[in-house]
Structures are given as structure tokens and as C-alpha cells.
Amino acid sequence: MKLTDIIGYLAAFGTTISFLPQAVKTIQTKNTEGISLAMYAIFTLGTLLWLIYGIMSASWPVAAANAVTFIFASTILIYKVRYK
Template sequence: MASQFNYIDLFGFSAALLTTIAFIPQLYKTWQTKSAEDVSLIMLILFITGLICWIIYGLKIHSIPILVANIITFIFNFLILILKITYRNNNQ
């Protein structure tokens, strides 16, 4: 028997899409300006730690929307962290 689409997951996928793409402008701006001075290092570390917790949670409850959103958001924020560290060293 084929599984039926769960419309509640539509909200999950919508939330995943919106919260994930929200970081694209920051990543692009950081890469373009070669500066991440306005991005808090502590915020990035805390946020990335939270994303790791969401990923573990998503794995445990087998939630595709949670996993997809948080893995992609983790990648974006990890890249911002790398750029922040790289550009901080270049600007000193």
C-alpha cells in the first residue's frame, strides 16, 4: 500500500525552505564584501551547535523536513563561520 502524502509535512517543508534560504543573503554578502565583522562569532557557534542538536533529533524521529532544513542550514552557517575566521585573519 502506497503511503499517503501528509499535509502537515507541507508546513514542515515550507518552514525548512524559508529558514534555510534566510541565510543565503548573509553568506553572499560575507563572501562579496570579504568581511564578517557584523556577524557574531558566539552567535554562529551557538547556532551551529543548535543545528547539530536538531540534526540528531531529526535522525531520532525520522523527520525528513527537519533533517533537510538543518543539514543545509548547517552547511550555510559553517561556511559563514569559515569566511568569518578567514576574513578576520586577512583584515588584521
């Protein structure tokens, strides 16, 4: 494995792991009061676009990190709309 891939996977792991505790808490409590709908919609779209970019460019660290983040971000966005 190339050094750039290792760095990419470490970066992907770090950013995704840092997002998960808040995502899990939000999913468990369904409390989205402090989340901006516009910001989260844009964030989720951006994550989807990064996922597509990662797949199209065969950048697997980018694709993997954004796949996980997109799943959680989408769930939170749905909660934000549903439990408004």
C-alpha cells in the same frame, strides 16, 4: 504526503531561503565584521543538533533544512575565525 509534512517542508524552505542571501553575501565578500563569533558558534552548534534530531526522529523537513543551513553556517563560522 501528510499535511504536517507539507507544512514542515514549507516552513523549512521559508526559513532556509531567508537565511541564504545573507550567507551567500558573507561567503562572497568574506566580510564577517558584523557577526558575533560567540553567537555564530552557538547558532552553528544548534543547527547541527537540529540536524541530528531531524535524522534521529526521521523528521525529514527538519533534517533537510538544517543540513543546508549547517553547511552555510559552518562556512561562515570558518570565515569568521580565518578572516578575523
